Amino acid sequence: MNEEKKAYDPKEAEARIYPEWEKSGLFNPDNHPKKDGKPFVILMPLPNVTGSLHMGHAFQITLTDALIRYRRLKGDTVAWLPGTDHAGIATQNVVEKELRKEGVSRFDLGREAFIARVWEWKEKYGGIIFGQLRTMGASCDWSRSRFTMDPAYAEAVMKAFVHYHEKGLLYRALRTVSWCVRCHTGISDLEVEHEEKDAVLYHIQYGPFVVATTRPETKFGDMALAVNPRDLRYADHIGKDVEIETLDTEGSLDEPRKKKDGLIVVGDEAADIAFGTGIIKVTPAHDIADYEISKRHSMPMLQVIDDRGKMMAVTGKYAGMKVAEARKKVVDDLRATGLLVKEEAYRHNVSVCSRCATPIEPLPSWQWFLKMGELAREAKDAVVTGKTRIIPENFQTTYFAWLENIRDWCVSRQLWWGHQLPVWFCENAQEEIRNSKKEIRNPNGDGRYVVALEKPGTCPFCKKCAMKRSEDVLDTWWSSALWPFAAMPEKDLERFYPSSVLITARDIINLWVGRMIFSGLEFKGAVPFPDVFIHATILTKDGRRMSKSLGTGIDPLTLVEKYGADALRFGIAWQAMGTQDVRWDETAVMAGKKFANKLWNAARFVAGRPGTGTAYDEAKLGSHDALVLQKLAAAKRAVEESLDKYEFGQAIHAAYDFFWKEYCDTYLEAAKAEPSSETDAVLRAVLRDSLMLLHPFMPFVTEAIWTDLPGTDGLLMGASW
């Protein structure tokens, strides 16, 4: 320690110490002196390869590393397993955006070249976040890092697909699904978000009835009208055709005309007597609820909007218009022909793509679905029976709500970046479809395919074609669901599965945690972790969400630059009290910087005392000495108890209070007044233990002091609690 340096210099220490830790090999449990302890394993929630460190990561890394370092000191065999997620849609979007700047689309490049481009991008930027995690002091076992598209990982992904297919849980179907016209893919229910927006509820004349709808432009795909069977106003019409007047799609855009048509009236509980006029126009191709009604009544469907969000040929003169434009025109024409009865201002939830916020366009398409019934039941049971605890408990509600209303998981995506499905189609069958007159939008719409890890040698259907691989890829969450075990060597699997606790954010409880739970049960016969700790979300000081697009984000790296990594970690842990959202307060980080300095200077004082090299004799202790030792023991207990309950804030408050008040302000001052060699020895011993108490939260400064403290050898991170 440099005697002349009165202030702690985090930059110098951090730059020096992290490489020392890495060089020591202690991050890897196999090199750790305590490699035969009880395994303590944490799976890192996979950052996207598109990612760079944000406050959410910083929060999670701080808490996880605190626990990891604590358990390592306590003598467990600790493994914190890092990795990155290929993040299908997110990454594809980023690279497409980059291409757009060059004036090219992915279609200009073609699939192969585009994927090569994404890989290039991944190689260049995919590891950036790991460097940032190092800056934060994360003590991960980098030697065990995995990427969800590593060859071994890809193999596990493919095997899981084949497994579910053989078990009859995976099937292919033509369904109206949530579709993003911008990302150009179907997405799952969990990737749909709802935004409250102002809209207009149009009341439209349908023969003798009036129907209220927010989407008049889909009327060309109407297959029926639905009323509630208990609705006395309409009950007599159920099962009957009604003649209606509707817009004529022929002719010129300038001359709106009416024509006669017929629609059947069905009785269905989905129709809410109290809403609108109580009548639904059933448009199975463009509304998921309507699709479900259509299934119950065996109706056909007619697609009128295409996968780019444009009106299709069947809409005649409206063909080619974008949805918004078509809506406006259709409303004008309805008004001109007298079919528009009323317009009503209406505030409702609009479904948007969670990736790009584009309004969802429900469309019929061929997709693969994983049957959720049995898997969901098992996933629920795991939490009900306590095999996995969700902490805090009230997040169980989120989990159960999802599992109880769950629909089959749409796992296929019409993207290029991702795990291509191990599905092989008969080319001749596809050719037939292309030549047939039937309107089948997806050329994969034929049943002649094989699900297999390897491409079949001969086509079992036509015996001559080469067979063509499905162009779809898997939902990115399919591969992350396998994270607790995929591509893990057998030797590691024995020790590291199941892991000890998962520390993650609440927005992926269902997207990720739930899916890991049923995948773990399915493939390993055991839940992947006994505890799931859901940490708080960090908000801005005025209570808004931190978001890049709103410009409300705070960059943790800037804070590290300004105050040091320990200070940031301190500030985060200090505020991690309950699980209530945290309104970010930078003064806690400043307090952390001051505290690091306090530690540093206390150590300088102790180093300057003559008697610190020896052990103290308990018999010779004075009352101050005994008291500080007693307070230390209490603080130690408080830290242990708090960390065992994932109460990080409470833990660091206890350590802070002890060190600043009891040790520095009280004991150290008393030691100045009545110096003795026993006191010097106690000063040293208590400092040593304090460093250990604080190391999980402030690893750099404690390590820096430890190295120079008499009576310690090796690194603090490898020491014993």
Next chain:
RNA sequence: GCGCCCUUAGCUCAGUGGUAGAGCGUUUCAUUGACAUUGAAAAGGCCGAAGGUUCGAUCCCUUCAGGGCGCACCA
């Protein structure tokens, strides 16, 4: 719409069935002595509102107000 959570000092948050706590901020005093990134002290709160239970409530119950979140196929 249903469900969950929050409301305590100027700010961000702890906390307990029985004189209210921390960090930061504010005020006063101390200064070459580990640290001014300091020490000592002080000011500052009818613990969101109204009822109820209780000998007693900031804490338990009910209702209300404000804020947040989750879920939902109201067209």
